Amino acid sequence: xxxxxxIGEFSRLTHISVKALRHYHDVGxxxxxxxxxxxxxxxxxxxxxxxxxxVRRLRxxxxxxxxxxxVLAATSKRERDDAIALHLEHMERQLTRTREMVxxxxxxxxxxxxxxxxxxxxxxxMTALSISAIVSPVDIEVWSQRTFGQxxxxxxxxxxxxxxxSGSLFGTSFFEEEQGPVTAFVGLESMTIDLSKxxxxxxxxxxxxxGQYAVAVHRGPYRDLDCTYGTVGSYVNTHYVxxxxxxxxxxxxxxxxxxxxxxxxTEVMWPVSC
Amino acid sequence: xxxxxxIGEFSRLTHISVKALRHYHDVGxxxxxxxxxxxxxxxxxxxxxxxxxxVRRLRxxxxxxxxxxxVLAATSKRERDDAIALHLEHMERQLTRTREMVxxxxxxxxxxxxxxxxxxxxxxxMTALSISAIVSPVDIEVWSQRTFGQxxxxxxxxxxxxxxxSGSLFGTSFFEEEQGPVTAFVGLESMTIDLSKxxxxxxxxxxxxxGQYAVAVHRGPYRDLDCTYGTVGSYVNTHYVxxxxxxxxxxxxxxxxxxxxxxxxTEVMWPVSC
DNA sequence: TTGCTCCTCACGTCACGTGAGGTGGC
DNA sequence: TTGCTCCTCACGTCACGTGAGGTGGC
Numbered sequence: 001x002x003x004x005x006x007i008g009e010f011s012r013l014t015h016i017s018v019k020a021l022r023h024y025h026d027v028g029x030x031x032x033x034x035x036x037x038x039x040x041x042x043x044x045x046x047x048x049x050x051x052x053x054x055v056r057r058l059r060x061x062x063x064x065x066x067x068x069x070x071v072l073a074a075t076s077k078r079e080r081d082d083a084i085a086l087h088l089e090h091m092e093r094q095l096t097r098t099r100e101m102v103x104x105x106x107x108x109x110x111x112x113x114x115x116x117x118x119x120x121x122x123x124x125x126m127t128a129l130s131i132s133a134i135v136s137p138v139d140i141e142v143w144s145q146r147t148f149g150q151x152x153x154x155x156x157x158x159x160x161x162x163x164x165x166s167g168s169l170f171g172t173s174f175f176e177e178e179q180g181p182v183t184a185f186v187g188l189e190s191m192t193i194d195l196s197k198x199x200x201x202x203x204x205x206x207x208x209x210x211g212q213y214a215v216a217v218h219r220g221p222y223r224d225l226d227c228t229y230g231t232v233g234s235y236v237n238t239h240y241v242x243x244x245x246x247x248x249x250x251x252x253x254x255x256x257x258x259x260x261x262x263x264x265x266t267e268v269m270w271p272v273s274c
Numbered sequence: 275x276x277x278x279x280x281i282g283e284f285s286r287l288t289h290i291s292v293k294a295l296r297h298y299h300d301v302g303x304x305x306x307x308x309x310x311x312x313x314x315x316x317x318x319x320x321x322x323x324x325x326x327x328x329v330r331r332l333r334x335x336x337x338x339x340x341x342x343x344x345v346l347a348a349t350s351k352r353e354r355d356d357a358i359a360l361h362l363e364h365m366e367r368q369l370t371r372t373r374e375m376v377x378x379x380x381x382x383x384x385x386x387x388x389x390x391x392x393x394x395x396x397x398x399x400m401t402a403l404s405i406s407a408i409v410s411p412v413d414i415e416v417w418s419q420r421t422f423g424q425x426x427x428x429x430x431x432x433x434x435x436x437x438x439x440s441g442s443l444f445g446t447s448f449f450e451e452e453q454g455p456v457t458a459f460v461g462l463e464s465m466t467i468d469l470s471k472x473x474x475x476x477x478x479x480x481x482x483x484x485g486q487y488a489v490a491v492h493r494g495p496y497r498d499l500d501c502t503y504g505t506v507g508s509y510v511n512t513h514y515v516x517x518x519x520x521x522x523x524x525x526x527x528x529x530x531x532x533x534x535x536x537x538x539x540t541e542v543m544w545p546v547s548c
Numbered sequence: 549t550t551g552c553t554c555c556t557c558a559c560g561t562c563a564c565g566t567g568a569g570g571t572g573g574c
Numbered sequence: 575t576t577g578c579t580c581c582t583c584a585c586g587t588c589a590c591g592t593g594a595g596g597t598g599g600c
Binding site: 280281292315451 | 553556565
């Protein structure tokens with residue numbers, strides 16, 4: 001039987017506050033070895049120190065308590081390491097995002113971009129291979145990467161000739177409610193399409209509607225798209241009226257051809273009512 | 275008079291959710307240019323886009339809304355840049371902390387440290403120059419840096435000969451309640467001390483009590499002190515009883531002599547009841 | 549007129565922190 | 575016996591998100 005200590009002593013041994021320890025007990029992350037039935041005093045065994053030190057580190061890295069509980073519950077060392085590695089990857093992405101945002105902030109503070117050229121364009125309908133889903137802005141970059149990869153793969157395996165166009169449609173709730181319908185599509189050569197093989201669920205061959213759009217080219221990483229949205233949308237709101245249709249992006253230069261996000265070029269297409 | 279748009283359109287123009295925009299209105303961060311008296315509909319002017327884009331970036335960088343409000347309220351560009359620079363510095367520290375914690379995690383997962391030698395020591399009282407304050411663990415590193423700098427400066431200007439000892443005392447609430455009394459001290463040569471000049475408030479020449487301690491040397495960054503605390507404290511709890519006295523740290527090798535935290539050496543002194 | 553947009557509560561989330569008020573153990 | 579430690583609520587914090595239930599404008 002290992003030696004047991006009070007919650008206060010355990011706090012000093014782990015550098016975790018007493019309030020936090022009680023909370024970890026409540027949510028089942030660090031359960032005291034014994035709880036006195038009468039006084040409700042908690043006692044911790046010294047063998048729990050390892051877990052506690054791990055919890056402190058994971059929490060410092062902002063791992064959610066649910067994930068921490070899973071790590072501690074892992075029976076094999078391999079399982080545990082995997083769960084942690086997953087979180088570290090998540091943190092990597094976070095760090096990248098932060099770095100990008102700092103860069104983006106510096107650009108914004110440096111002053112407005114050069115006047116962006118805005119043109120009015122009438123776009124015809126197009127046949128395309130598409131995948132749609134409910135996506136939220138925080139996930140959009142990863143989702144797009146994956147989805148355009150899938151689209152290319154599908155087009156190849158179904159022998160569909162792409163016409164080089166690629167774009168996305170965004171339902172308004174994507175912006176207004178932090179999650180909404182997004183359709184990623186690649187245009188197809190207008191040709192007889194063999195659908196003897198059924199497409200996997202979730203993707204479709206469909207007509208992407210045409211319409212009238214105000215268009216500006218966004219240069220740089222996707223993080224800064226809001227500025228170009230502001231420019232194009234301001235223009236439309238000043239001179240025309242926003243039409244009731246999804247906002248559209250058209251990818252001219254993306255990560256498939258440029259390695260540096262600074263070189264990306266994206267057309268922001270804002271629907272205009274005629 | 276600039277063109278005005280609805281909250282939904284402003285959301286699409288800024289990539290800020292409608293709920294967030296309403297919240298920013300409530301807390302006075304982004305106030306709509308007009309609010310209809312009857313319908314309570316908010317309208318935003320296109321001139322507010324710049325502020326909104328800035329808010330989005332600052333929030334992505336986790337700047338608190340109170341700070342964001344201050345940035346937007348800044349009248350001069352210089353004032354604004356200063357407020358932002360301050361936050362970026364804060365983020366730098368955050369990133370450093372995260373990197374350190376990842377490293378610390380890897381060490382912890384690599385397995386337990388070599389058996390640490392624990393010795394029992396009776397320490398005599400010592401005359402010291404000290405500064406005390408209520409500090410919380412998140413601030414302790416910065417506070418210690420500053421305070422030991424001050425102590426060295428004071429000792430020099432008051433012609434006090436230091437004996438080379440430096441350490442800190444931690445009240446239990448420092449660990450248990452995430453904030454508590456901390457005393458940083460440097461030992462003085464026992465000599466006649468000239469106190470014709472009064473010491474600045476907050477610091478004192480006092481006797482640091484002696485006592486019996488279990489001691490182990492912690493090697494490496496301060497982030498990992500919890501492990502050594504666990505080792506020493508476990509030892510005491512297994513073989514003795516923790517005494518009612520502050521926990522003490524003694525700095526053998528710190529940032530003044532070593533540039534790499536991996537080379538730091540710190541004695542953790544756990545009070546033992548005799 | 550129908551839907552869509554917008555509105556205001558009220559409450560939930562996450563990981564604790566902050567007291568208040570009370571008990572147990574040496 | 576006195577203080578100290580520990581206990582359990584209940585509520586606060588921060589920045590929104592989640593409905594519910596209702597109104598306004600084209």
